[in-house]
Amino acid sequence: MKPVRVRFAPSPTGELHLGGVRTALFNWLFAKHHKGKFFLRIEDTDPVRSRKEYEEQICDSLKWFGLQWDGPIVFQSQRLVDYKAAIRKLLETGKAFRCFCSPDKLEKDRKQAPKGGRDYRYPGTCKNLSLEEQKRRLNQGEPFAVRLKIPRGVISFNDQIYGNIRVKNSEIDSFIISRSNGSPTYNLVVVVDDHFMGITHVIRGDDHLTNTPKQILIYKVLGFDIPKFAHLPMILGPDKRRLSKRHGATGIQAFRWQGYLPQALLNYLVFLGWNPDTEQEIFTLDELVRKFHLQQVQKKAAIYDEKKLNWISGQHMVQMPAEALLSRIRELNPEWRKEENEDYLLKIVEIQKKRLKTLSEIMTHSNFFFDDPTSYDLKTARKRWGSEGVNFLIQDFMARLEIMEEWSVGLLESELRKFCEERGISSSKLIHPVRLALSGVPHGPSLFLMMEMLGKVTCLRRLKTALEKLPITVES
């Protein structure tokens, strides 16, 4: 068995999206599983749409995910000589021919053809031009495209995922492999690149399934070894349509800035179309490398589901040590609470990671650990602190807190409960207003934990402020 060599070959014409990441992931996992190589090839042969910034964004994303590629990046735009050589060879061996038909004319013919040109095929006008005529037109400087001659027969190949695929050659039009401006087209270029890169397994989206027979034709005609193919089903948006800009945060960087962990995203993505033979759902990358194989890949397109992503994200957060989470948060936002004590931050992260789904949520839902509330949730204020009576209760309770010498979760809880018992009220009558006073919002971690972390001075100060501002009496 030859050592496995695979590639991920995005074109830098847009942001990397979920589908692209999954293709990269499956390639990477396959390579790692077989101790092979994973290459990155930038398909930048479309100078109009290709952009340097997308190229950089793609590389950044892959690195962020930890999907590191082997060797230097291959740029198609720098490999023109090989494509030209291949085209020349096909011309010389008579496997391809020059076509002098102008694009405009072909376009017009197509439009005039029945059924709006859907059935239109290249009529073979230039297929059998004599050598003399070709020379004459060449000498006149007529531009020409190069088309592949399609032999009779049937192309069949065994897709690692879809199984046996057979297509009659007669279904394939004599397609262009070199444009009249001299630039090679996609199907030619992929084949030449994959050959020279020594690619053994072509793993890509199933939108290429029907391109494969054309490419096999080129492999044959060029005398190249044909690699194995594996086509991955598409990922669709919630509307069951192809993933696109319309689906909001489709560009993968957006997920990053929303505070998802890369390994959580990969974990989610790997289950879109694949499953191990276990009921385990949460995996590390290493585990995936060990378990991954192509046999269990689905043929059906999968729909992206944010709910499940969130769940997986939460699971990964719980498993991750607070230190690691904090440094991820720092990558997201270096400014976040940077003046605060590190241990204090770690404690907060430790508490919050169990209850939240993303890094961003940790940042946005933790303000009360640092800042005194500037306002109180109105609904909760009405419900939990509806009358002056609460103020008296809080006042008394504050007096009790003042004299506490040790400020700990356990003591705070027993103190509060004792206090309520003495008064014959349920402890929630006090807990809720205190929570509101301390955080301004109705929910958060355990009240006693919060109190301990905030410390005596802060708690008393916030309670005092609340006494001044609550209850809210303004009608609305």
Next chain:
RNA sequence: GGCGCGUUCGUCUAGGGGUUAGGACGUCGGCCUCUCAAGCCGGAAACACGGGUUCGAUUCCCGUACGCGCUACCA
């Protein structure tokens, strides 16, 4: 239109000639509880349709419908 591919709960999926069609997310209900989460327990929820083959088909075959892809001098 032609060709290729696909179709199991809302979603991701397991399964495969005889199963109470399994799990997960979500959802609903309960427990726990200082709130929100988490956790635990329980419920509802699927084999696209029509024909074969067969004692039996969700599973195999053929159609139909629907969806996706390709059908470009895009990649």
